[in-house]
Amino acid sequence: TEIMKEIKRILKDGGHLLARVNSVNDINHGAGQGKKIEENFYYVEGYNKRFFNLNDVNKYFSIIGKVKSKEAEMLRYEKPKKLIEIMVTK
Known part of the structure; x- marks a missing residue:
C-alpha cells in the first residue's frame, strides 16, 4: 500500500493511472x-x-x-x- 500512497501523492488531481496486472485466471x-x-x-x-x-484490484x-x-x-x-x-482517476 505504500506504493499506492506514493502514486496518489504524485499524481495530479484528475490524473489517470493505467495499469495491467496478472489475473488469477491466467493458468x-x-x-x-x-x-x-x-495467497495469489x-x-x-x-x-x-x-x-x-x-x-484485489479495487482494494x-x-x-x-x-x-x-x-x-x-x-x-x-x-x-x-x-x-x-x-x-484509476484521482
Whole structure:
C-alpha cells in the first residue's frame, strides 16, 4: 500500500493511472502453479508472480482514486494471457 500512497501523492488531481496486472485466471502463465509464497503469489520457473482478482484490484488501487477495471485476454504470447486492465482517476 505504500506504493499506492506514493502514486496518489504524485499524481495530479484528475490524473489517470493505467495499469495491467496478472489475473488469477491466467493458468497459461502460472496462476495457481509453482511454490505458493502467499495467497495469489507464487514462485514459478525462477520468478515471483503475483496474481489479482477484481476485489484485489479495487482494494489496492482505490487508495489512489476511482477505479475502473475489467478482465481481458491478451494474444501477444504463444498461449492466451488473462489479465486485468485498470484505469484509476484521482
